[in-house]
Amino acid sequence: MNYDDFYPFDYESLSYTLDALNPYISKYTLYFHHDKHYKNYVDKLNALLKKRPMLHNVPLEALTEIADEDIRTNAGGVYNHELYFSSLTPDYKEPSEKMQKLIDDSFGSEKEMWDEIIEAGTGLTGSGYVWLALAPDGELEVLVTQNQDVIDLDKYIPLFNIDVWEHSYYLDRQNRRADYLNAVKSVINWEHAEKMLDSQNDRSD
Numbered sequence: 001m002n003y004d005d006f007y008p009f010d011y012e013s014l015s016y017t018l019d020a021l022n023p024y025i026s027k028y029t030l031y032f033h034h035d036k037h038y039k040n041y042v043d044k045l046n047a048l049l050k051k052r053p054m055l056h057n058v059p060l061e062a063l064t065e066i067a068d069e070d071i072r073t074n075a076g077g078v079y080n081h082e083l084y085f086s087s088l089t090p091d092y093k094e095p096s097e098k099m100q101k102l103i104d105d106s107f108g109s110e111k112e113m114w115d116e117i118i119e120a121g122t123g124l125t126g127s128g129y130v131w132l133a134l135a136p137d138g139e140l141e142v143l144v145t146q147n148q149d150v151i152d153l154d155k156y157i158p159l160f161n162i163d164v165w166e167h168s169y170y171l172d173r174q175n176r177r178a179d180y181l182n183a184v185k186s187v188i189n190w191e192h193a194e195k196m197l198d199s200q201n202d203r204s205d
């Protein structure tokens with residue numbers, strides 16, 4: 001079997017401009033978050049992998065689960081940030097009818113889903129992510145992970161994640177994480193969330 005190398009991992013550009021998410025997420029926050037924090041994870045992961053050619057054909061998702069803590073953490077930092085930036089859009093559209101039904105079946109209503117996301121995100125001590133994911137029983141669930149951990153991708157299909165490290169909101173909202181999570185509601189990319197759902201479902205067919 002022929003394996004293509006995944007290494008080196010690309011530093012992906014945003015699909016929107018740095019000021020596009022104003023006033024929900026400011027240009028300054030997005031600049032430091034994308035151009036500094038995220039880039040740092042890509043650079044560190046590539047530097048670590050440079051010395052480990054045996055891992056050059058391992059995809060990013062698998063690197064987020066390996067035993068080596070440095071590689072796992074930096075791979076998680078790349079995976080989590082790429083999903084987060086893709087989960088945001090300046091061109092907000094309501095969830096599709098199909099997505100709305102899934103939300104209603106899983107939580108009762110979209111409001112109840114957001115209440116749970118905000119409670120989970122504010123309840124997380126320290127740094128991490130809050131996720132919306134499809135569980136094996138076919139219902140959506142809200143999950144949290146610490147630091148740069150990734151949810152169990154063999155079990156769950158992530159629809160979106162929200163970075164709740166302080167660098168995601170401190171410049172804009174200081175310690176008000178709940179305000180940030182409320183603001184993110186207005187820039188969530190539901191089209192991308194649905195693509196995540198469809199692409200992963202296709203893979204298991």
Ligand SMILES: [Fe+2]
Binds near residue numbers: 033081165168
């Ligand atoms: Fe981050």
